[in-house]
Amino acid sequence: QVSLLLDLSGSGRTTAPTIMPSNHFKLMRNPWEVYLGDCGVISKYLSNKPLYSRWFLPHAVNVYLRAVGQPAFVNNPLLGLIINIALYLYQWQVGLGCLLGGGVATITELILGLHPWELVENGVAPFNGVLVGTVISVLYPVVYDVDRSTGMWMAILVGSLASVFFCSAFMNFLAKVNVPYMALPFNIIIVCVFLTLQPKPEPITITARTFNASVSWCGVGRGILVSMGQVYAVNDVVPSLLMNLAVLLSSPLLFTLSTVGASIGSMLAIAILPESDYYQIYDGIWGYNALLAMAAASCVFFPFSPVALLAGLVNTFSTVAIQAALRVNMDKNQLPVFTLPMVLSSLIILLAAQSRTGRCGAPLARTEVMSYPEKQALQAWREAKKSVYQHCNQHDPCAPDEVEKV
Numbered sequence: 514q515v516s517l518l519l520d521l522s523g524s525g526r527t528t529a530p531t532i533m534p535s536n537h538f539k540l541m542r543n544p545w546e547v548y549l550g551d552c553g554v555i556s557k558y559l560s561n562k563p564l565y566s567r568w569f570l571p572h573a574v575n576v577y578l579r580a581v582g583q584p585a586f587v588n589n590p591l592l593g594l595i596i597n598i599a600l601y602l603y604q605w606q607v608g609l610g611c612l613l614g615g616g617v618a619t620i621t622e623l624i625l626g627l628h629p630w631e632l633v634e635n636g637v638a639p640f641n642g643v644l645v646g647t648v649i650s651v652l653y654p655v656v657y658d659v660d661r662s663t664g665m666w667m668a669i670l671v672g673s674l675a676s677v678f679f680c681s682a683f684m685n686f687l688a689k690v691n692v693p694y695m696a697l698p699f700n701i702i703i704v705c706v707f708l709t710l711q712p713k714p715e716p717i718t719i720t721a722r723t724f725n726a727s728v729s730w731c732g733v734g735r736g737i738l739v740s741m742g743q744v745y746a747v748n749d750v751v752p753s754l755l756m757n758l759a760v761l762l763s764s765p766l767l768f769t770l771s772t773v774g775a776s777i778g779s780m781l782a783i784a785i786l787p788e789s790d791y792y793q794i795y796d797g798i799w800g801y802n803a804l805l806a807m808a809a810a811s812c813v814f815f816p817f818s819p820v821a822l823l824a825g826l827v828n829t830f831s832t833v834a835i836q837a838a839l840r841v842n843m844d845k846n847q848l849p850v851f852t853l854p855m856v857l858s859s860l861i862i863l864l865a866a867q868s869r870t871g872r873c874g875a876p877l878a879r880t881e882v883m884s885y886p887e888k889q890a891l892q893a894w895r896e897a898k899k900s901v902y903q904h905c906n907q908h909d910p911c912a913p914d915e916v917e918k919v
Contacts, residue, residue, distance in 0.1 A: 549762050550885040552589040556634065564623065577619045579636025580643050581611065584696070584744050585760050586767060586805075586813045588635045588885070592759040599752035599759075600647060600745060606661060607650050607747070613666070614646020614673035615639060621674055627681035635883065641680055641699040642673035644745075644852075648703060651746035652849055657712050664710055672702045691879055692863050693814060696852045707848055732795035733779055740775035740800030744852075748796050764885045770811050770822075771804045774829050778803025781833045799836070802855040806832035809859045812886035816893030820877045824862055832858040 547554045555575055562568035575590050582593035601608035618639035622628060628638040646669045653665050679698035687694050735750065741760065742753030761768040775797075782799035783791070793799055811817060811825025836854035843850055866878050880889050 548591060550589065550764065550888065551635075552591055555590055569623070573619055573623060576623065576633060576636055576639065577615050579634075580615050580619060580638075580640040581636070582759065582763070583636045583640035584644055585741065585756065585771075586808055587760055587763040588883075589759075589763050592763050593636070595759040596745075596756050599742075599755035600747065602755070603742075603747045603749050603752040604651075607647060607745075610646040610650030610666075610669055611643055611745075612646070614649075614669050614676075615643035617670060617673040618642025618645075618677050621677045625677070627677055628684065632684070638680060639677065641676040641696060641702075644696060644699040645669060645672040645676055645702055645706075648699075648746040648851065649706060653707070653710065656707070656847060656849065657710075659712060668706045668710060672706055676702055687860075690864060692860055695809070695856050695859060697856050697860070700851050700853050700856060703851055704848065708846075711847060728783055728791065729795065732791070733783070736779045736794045736797045736800050737772065737775045739797035740779070740804045741771065741797075743797040743801035744805065753797075764812075764887060766812055766817060766886045766890070767808055770817075770825065770886075771808045774807025774825070775800035775804040777807070777826075777829050778833050781830070785833070785837050799833070802832050802836055802850070802852060803829045805852060805855045806858055809855070810862050812890065814859075814863055814880060815877055816880050817886055817890035818877070818893065824865060824877060828858050828862040831862070 559568065559572060559575060562572070564572050578590035578593035578597065579588055580593070581597050582589055585596070587593060587596070597608065597611065600611050618641065621642075622633055622638045626633075632638045649665060649669050649672070650661065653659070654661050676698050679701065680694060683694035683697055738757070739748055739750060739753040741756045742749060745756070747753065747756075757768065760771060778800045779794050779797075781803075782794045786793065786799075806828040807825045809825075810828040811822050815821040815824060832854045835858055836850050839850045839853060863879070880893070882892070883889070884892075
């Protein structure tokens with residue numbers, strides 16, 4: 514394809530024809546390369562716009578909306594907007610908390626520049642601030658049966674500001690072993706906030722709770738559905754449906770594996786919990802950590818492959834086990850487990866890597882260039898096939914079917 518730039522300025526000069534890549538127009542027709550997936554069209558449009566200019570606000574909005582989607586591994590401002598709308602539909606105070614936490618983290622990062630630009634542009638740098646604002650505004654009044662107070666809003670403000678510095682510190686530390694900090698800063702901050710704002714214990718009152726000893730499979734299905742909402746501490750079907758839709762539009766593979774993880778976590782909880790606690794399954798409490806663990810290891814930080822899928826399954830099972838262990842102590846201190854189980858397990862699993870080339874497609878190795886899972890997987894499989902070709906050329910003769918095995 515050849516595009517000609519004509520002389521429209523009257524200077525008498527025309528520019529040379531520009532040769533476009535053969536797959537340029539094919540990619541532009543692929544919605545996952547334009548508006549869905551990573552929404553590359555907005556990134557491309559803002560790429561040559563200076564940050565400290567009249568384009569500061571568009572840059573800030575783009576980063577903030579991407580940060581809203583990042584807790585569910587969605588790097589797309591349009592789909593982040595859908596998730597943001599879902600938070601306001603749940604409770605407007607929660608949407609306000611998200612705006613406060615995410616907005617403060619975004620502005621702080623854009624002004625101070627504590628992260629490389631690629632981590633800012635895709636919303637990774639401020640997304641812990643989004644979680645601080647959202648989860649505190651949801652869980653603080655629920656866990657302690659109190660109203661949202663000025664102290665809570667101040668905690669969101671200070672916590673989201675601190676999250677940017679925590680993220681920068683963990684980035685510098687964990688980059689040495691090539692492991693992402695994920696939601697570790699958020700978990701540290703929110704545990705400190707909850708312990709600080711925790712009201713004085715009142716006299717213990719025993720209340721009777723009726724429950725059905727048999728499993729409600731409709732309830733389990735609801736739990737799997739709202740697990741996506743529980744990533745943002747939202748326990749409601751309609752907002753969760755919108756969030757699931759946003760993840761599906763971002764990446765069908767990500768949505769599928771996230772649902773598999775939520776299903777595994779919910780099913781395992783049936784065997785772990787006493788019948789009186791089955792309501793936790795129906796509320797998605799045992800699905801969201803497993804959902805994140807499965808997605809993180811199987812297709813986000815590792816490119817999708819049979820080995821990555823196995824790593825995701827291992828991560829999911831270990832996350833559920835860690836959640837079961839943590840709840841014993843954290844329940845006594847009136848603390849939710851937040852996303853600590855997923856973070857603790859994933860930090861270990863993501864250190865794994867294949868030292869030898871296997872026969873199961875792309876090797877288990879951290880994704881070098883982050884994108885939506887389908888694109889990452891395709892690039893990794895092409896690299897694996899290319900390495901086999903090179904190996905065959907170096908060690909001739911090579912059986913023709915060696916390449917087909919990859």
